[in-house]
Amino acid sequence: MASVTLTINGKKVTVPRGTTVLDAAAQAGIFIPTFCHDPEIPRFGACRICVVEIPGMRNLPASCVTEATEGMVVETESPAVVEARSTILELLLANHPMDCLTCEKNGDCRLQDYCFRYGVKGSGFEGRQHSYPLDDSNPYIVRDLNKCILCGRCVRTCAQVEGRAVIDFAYRGFDTKIAPPMDTPLGESDCVYCGRCLAVCPVGALTYKRMAGKGRSWEYDKKPVTCTFCDSGCQFNLNVKDGKIVGVTAASPGPGRPLCLKGRLGLELLYCDDPQAPELKKDGEFVKVSWADALGLEGVLDKMKKLEGK
Amino acid sequence: MKNLMDKCCDKCKHTPASPCKDYIKCRKEGPICHQDEACKQKRAEILADINLPAGSPKRQVLICAGTGCTSSGSGKLVNKLEEELAANGLTDKVAVKITGCHGFCEQGPLMIIEPLKTFYTQVQEEDVAEIVAKDLVGSEIVERLLYKDPNTGEPAKTYENVPFYALQKRLVLHNCGHINAEEISDYIANDGYAGFVRALFELTPDQVVEEVKTSGLRGRGGGGFPTGMKWGFVRQAQGDKKYVVCNADEGDPGAFMDRSVLEGDPHAVLEGMMTCGYAVGADEGYIYVRAEYPLAIERLKIAIAQAEEYGVLGDNILNTGFNFHLKIKAGAGAFVCGEETALLTSIEGNRGMPRVRPPFPANSGLWGKPTCLNNVETFANVPQILRNGGTWYASMGTEKSKGTKIFALTGKVNNTGLVEVPMGISMRDILFAIGGGIPGGKKFKAVQIGGPSGGCLPDELLDLPVDYDSLTSAGAMMGSGGLVVMDETTCMVDIARYFLTFTQSESCGKCTPCREGTTRMLEILTRICAGEGKMEDIDSLERLARVVKNTALCGLGQTCPNPILSTLRYFKDEYIAHIQDKKCPAGACAALLTYVIDPEKCKGCGKCLKNCPAEAITGEKKLPHVIDPAKCIKCGSCVGGCKFEAIIRA
Amino acid sequence: MTCKCGHVDESTKQEALQAAISKYMAVKGGLIPLLQEAQDIYGYLPKEVMQQISGGMGIPFSKTFGVVTFYSQFHLKPRGRNIIRVCQGTACHVRGASKVFDGVSKKLGVAKNGTTEDLRYTLETVACLGACGLAPVMMVNDNTHGKLTPDKAVATIEKYE
Ligand SMILES: Cc1cc2nc3c(=O)[nH]c(=O)nc-3n(C[C@H](O)[C@H](O)[C@H](O)COP(=O)(O)O)c2cc1C
Ligand code: SF4
Ligand code: SF4
Ligand code: SF4
Ligand code: SF4
Ligand code: SF4
Ligand code: SF4
Ligand code: FES
Ligand code: FES
Ligand code: FES
Helix, strand or coil, rough: CEEEEEEEEEEEEEEECCCCCHHHHHHHCCCCCCCCCCEEEEECCCCCECEECCCCCCCCCCCCCCCCCCCCCEECCCHHHHHHHHHHHHHCCCCCCCCEEEEEEEECCCCHHHCCCCCCCCCCCCCCCCCCCCECCCCCEECCCCHHHCCCCCHHHHCEEEEEEEECCEEEHHHEECCCCHHHCHHHHCCCHHHHHHHHHHCCCCEEEEHCHHHHHHHHHEEEEEECCCCCCCCEEEECCEEEEEEEEEEECCCEEEHHHHHHHHHHHHHHHCCCCEEECCCEEEEEECCHHHHCCHHHHHHHHHHHCC | CCCCCCCCCCCCCCCCCCCCHHHHEEEEEEEECCCCHHHHHHHHHHHHHHCCCCCCCEEEEEEEEHHHHHCCCHHHHHHHHHHHHHCCCCCCCCEEEECCCCHHHHCCCCCHHHHHCEEECCCCCHHHHHHHHHHCCCCCCHHHHHCCCCCCCCCCCCCHHHHHHCCCCCCCCCCCCCCCCCHHHHHHCCCCCCHHHHHHHHHHHHHHHHHHHHHHEEECCCCCCEEHHHHHHHHHHHCCEEEEEEEEECCCCCHHHHHHHHHHCCCCCHHHHHHHHHHCCEEEEEEEEEECCCCHHHHHHHHHHHHCCCCCCEEEECCEEEEEEEEEECCCCHHHHHHHHHHHHHHHHCCCCCCCCCCCCCCCCCCCCCEEEEEEHHHHHHHHHHHHCCCHHHHHCCCEECCEEEEEEECCCCCCCCEECCCCEEEEHHHHHHHCCCHHHHHEEEEECCCCHHHEEEEHHCCEEHHHHHHCCCCCCCCCCCEEEECCCCCCHHHHHHHHHHHHHCCCCHHHHHHHHHHHHHCCCCCCCHHCCCHHHHHHHHHHHHHHHCCCCCCCHCCCCHHHHHHHHHHHHHHHHHHCCCCCCCCHHHHHHEEEEECCCCCCCHHHHHHCCCCCEECCCCCCCCCCCCCCCCCCHHHHHHCCCEEEEE | CCCCCCCHHHHHHHHHHHHHHHHHHCEEEEEHHHHHHHHHHHCCCCCCHHHHHHHHCCCCCHHHHCCCCCCCCCCCCCCCCEEEEEEEEEEEEEECCHHHHHHHHHHHCCCCCECCCCCCEEEECCCCCHHHHHHHCCEEEEECCCCCCCCHHHHHHCCCC
């Protein structure tokens, strides 16, 4: 495959043709912040935090969707770029609850990290803010849309699994939000609580309810495990705090790895030191169910009992 | 044979299923396949009925049925006229023709009598009997209905003498208002589809692209991209299937040229698209029309149906093997769908959120196929370029902007309406010679060009030639062609706020800078207009404008700061007056106005006291009255009522 | 076919909807024209209708909802018999469109996008009706009215039952 050579921050890099500036920079060891870019489902180009300066281009292009070309010169931290990134961060903060102190995502949040990186302490802009009610409608996922930065990664990852596409963008402009049909709480939708969206959300808009209040993000050691409940082999993390396994969270979703609730619950039962009772929707209401019921093992268990009773 | 489109006799074998290659040419010059004087004669008569030759004893009454005139009541004129004609036994001698917009909607309903070109304005139902009796039975012009020069009072006998028309160069609009837009025969009688026939029979697709390149035509949808070059890209793009798409989503608030072309001359757009299809190798096209344009959609449907009926559109057109099919898509109300990638994704049935480019539609457009997307006016220029040649077209305009441009001239100007002028004309000529200057003896302040993505030009730039590059360098842009004239009573901060209100509510919400940035810029402008601005706000505005312009994903965000940047550039003092002196120099921002009664002038008549809805005025009869500023809601009701001009707005 | 009278019965509407769904099922990009037809039938887009459309077209309901809420032409709630759309385009703005809007709004006692309780009127704004020469302009149903003042606008809407 043909390759191209470009200069990023004075450093020459050679990459295959078709590589984005973002990936070329990564190859050169240069970090560019991203919110909406998802290596699995690329080319969305919406958050604009990844803009860079390329002399000869009219504006500041987004590096995640700009193809590297021969002889291209890229500056990733020029004054114009820094001004743009800080302003975008300020704009996000102007419409974001300053809630880091109690936020589950504290310490593992890109918005927080980038504000630190660019010295953005708060927003200079005051005005309208969203005040959506907290969506606490189901036992697995807490949605705080006031923290959502509309990167769209949850939408795209959910739609990757045939028959899901539970959420999508709704409304327009400043009122845009991520919503299930009819803008109901997630608990009233067809969500299967697989956790794909949680795995990709760059901020604290989506968090695990079963992990709430159990620890701070930096207290956890993450131990990868592979689910074996079916052939897909989805990846999960065991969250270990003080030697105890506190919860199981979904890791990198992908096209062949759908993730599902059953898999996650199964791993919780298998690994957690103190597994919490599972809940399932029965007649539209969430109720506590037995593990056998949650994992779909009732039939198997019955049969086992029968066989053993013989 | 009653209609130009009919066969002259049984020797004619044309049907859409087995088409004759000379069908279109035959309409005007026929019969071609056989010699028959009677057929030729019939054809000539029908043609003479469509376009009355000068000196014809027959008459034709053109009634404007554009949106403007219809809402001023032109619909009633048609029935009334037909009644009157029947009553006077004139039905056979006088033809009534319903046309599209003439461009001078403000003077509507308009009526033109051919072949003398008599131009009646503001015609009401009551006037019809008089017109019939005097002008059509006799030959006496009804003087009181003629257009009169607002300055001299001089009446204009024909539309050619009306200054509004005299200085225009109506190339794209030449049919608008003169032909019946619901009859394909009217279009063909006026050389319609001749350019397409030339392309199809005399030129290869590459030569068509070359011809358009030679013409120097640039996109009329805003960006000004060279049309021939775009066609060339689509021609070269690899693909088993290609599309032609017409952008008729005209969303710029204050612009209606595309609408008038669609309503007044829909076949010109069809012909342009078909020619494009032949040139780029596409066999299918879509016209994406704004939902608010029901009449345009109706006219397009009729035009497409007629073109199909006669085999001008469809499979094996004129037996050349070229197929072309057209579909209409009605928009659903989102300005951003005028942006090309949003438009295409909307046709596909999605939320109209723009996507990143490249890939450009020329390579990957509708359903991933190479797509040639142009604006209505761009396509409407094509038939004449093909008919008269690219070199002819390139002889008009300036070095880099060729041909003409249609503008929607509105706002504080005497003659509002659609004007088509050669590129390179000065703004002053458009506003003062054609537009007739500012009404009410007010002083000109600025003209906003290019709508929400454009900018304003102040007095000192009035001699700027109107072409793509001069406008861009002055911080404005050609945009789609809205021209809004503002006088001394228009506040420039308020205008910037107005445009931001528009873009803020039309932002699709996909990218951060535009979604959040327009909201904050609008809030700052609103505060300034309300007298709550701070000097730092100007810096914040400048920074936001710069960042949004530089980083937004699509053209909407990238251009929406232009109204702010250009008003800051030319009218910064107005911003400062709002912030520091808490004054609106134009007297437009209600929150910054004060109303006081001049005790010297007040005669104590008490009229203002009655007019005030807020009970803010007190005073004894015959003694000077006073306004309580705490109660005054600044509605201005009191001012006009005072005979002694004692109430001062400042 | 519009249901302005409110007396078309459910089954007739349902039939029309089914016919529309069959018509667009195989049409590429048919979702938006189908929603437009469905709204013509029902006057707005009830949840069940959107669900049927999603099912018929094989499109996730979340996407249909996203499309419906993106375009200002689509409505999730019933609207008035007469739709008043006051132009707030540039030309109308500089010629006093906001006063016209305020006048009508005050008369009807509803704000932007509001519907009067008797379902007689819905008040909306629109950015340019393409009749700028007659600014300020409003459209009531399919009729355009120009050169308005607040009083003239109020008098005009009273003619619509
Ligand atoms: C926000 C936005 C709105 C637009 N609206 C229109 C429009 O209403 N009509 C139009 O022809 N082009 C519009 N454009 C420009 C189109 O994206 C596109 O450039 C144009 O239709 C190409 O045709 P042309 O080359 O013939 O001008 C708009 C662009 C943007 C960014
Ligand atoms: S989402 Fe991030 S920035 Fe927002 S409150 Fe939570 S930790 Fe802080
Ligand atoms: S949990 Fe799974 S199904 Fe539910 S919204 Fe997230 S990705 Fe979609
Ligand atoms: S919820 Fe998270 S992943 Fe989804 S759009 Fe918002 S920020 Fe992005
Ligand atoms: S998480 Fe679900 S889908 Fe994935 S491997 Fe486990 S059982 Fe299979
Ligand atoms: S610039 Fe505005 S309209 Fe364009 S994609 Fe971004 S948010 Fe949408
Ligand atoms: S401006 Fe209005 S409220 Fe103020 S005094 Fe005059 S009439 Fe009364
Ligand atoms: S990461 Fe590139 S635009 Fe969001
Ligand atoms: S509508 Fe009649 S002149 Fe424009
Ligand atoms: S601005 Fe109101 S009709 Fe154009």
